[in-house]
Amino acid sequence: MKTIINTNNSPAPIGPYSQAVAAGGLLFVSGQIPMNPETGDVVTTGITDEAIQVMENLKAILVEAGVNFDDIIKTTIFLTDMQTFAQVNEVYGSYFTANFPARETVQVSALPKNVNVEISVIALKA
Numbered sequence: 001m002k003t004i005i006n007t008n009n010s011p012a013p014i015g016p017y018s019q020a021v022a023a024g025g026l027l028f029v030s031g032q033i034p035m036n037p038e039t040g041d042v043v044t045t046g047i048t049d050e051a052i053q054v055m056e057n058l059k060a061i062l063v064e065a066g067v068n069f070d071d072i073i074k075t076t077i078f079l080t081d082m083q084t085f086a087q088v089n090e091v092y093g094s095y096f097t098a099n100f101p102a103r104e105t106v107q108v109s110a111l112p113k114n115v116n117v118e119i120s121v122i123a124l125k126a
Contacts (some may be wrong), residue, residue: 009060011035014112020061022125027065031078031120032057033112042113047084051091054119059095067123069095074122077105081116088117 005020006012010032013019020029034043034050037060043053062068077092079085085105101121111118 005061005065007060007064009037009064010057011037011040020065022065025125027062027067027071027121027123027125029058029061029065029121029123031076031118032061033115033118035113035115042115047087047116048091050115050117051088054117055091055095058119058121062121062123065123065125067125070097070099071123071125072096072101072121073124075101075103076120077103078108078111078118079105079116080108080111082107084116092119 002021002023004018005022005027006018010019013030017030020027032054034053035041035057036043036053037057043050059069077088079088
C-alpha cells in the first residue's frame with residue numbers, strides 16, 4: 001500500500017506526480033525546485049537563495065510526512081552548473097547534523113522552469 005503526501009507549504013506539483021509517496025517504510029520525495037509555495041514564483045536571486053528555497057520545500061514535505069532531515073537516507077542533487085556546487089553544498093550541509101545520507105550530484109543541461117538546482121530525497125518512514 002502507498003500513501004500520497006501533499007502539503008500547501010511546498011509548491012504544488014507541476015505535472016502528474018505527487019510531492020511524496022510513502023510505501024514499504026520509505027518516503028520518496030519528488031525533486032523540489034526553488035519555487036516559493038506562497039507565490040508560485042521561482043526564486044532567481046542567486047544559487048544560495050535557490051538552494052535554501054529547495055531545502056525549505058523539502059522540509060515542508062518531510063514535516064507533513066512526519067519525518068525530518070535525520071531520516072533521509074539518500075539524496076540526489078541536480079545542478080545546471082557544477083561551478084555552483086560549493087554554494088549548494090554549503091546550504092545543503094546546514095540542514096544535516098550527523099549521519100549524513102548517501103548522495104550523488106549530477107550536472108544536467110536543463111531543469112524545469114529553467115531553475116539551477118533540484119533535489120530529491122528518500123527517507124525512512126516508520
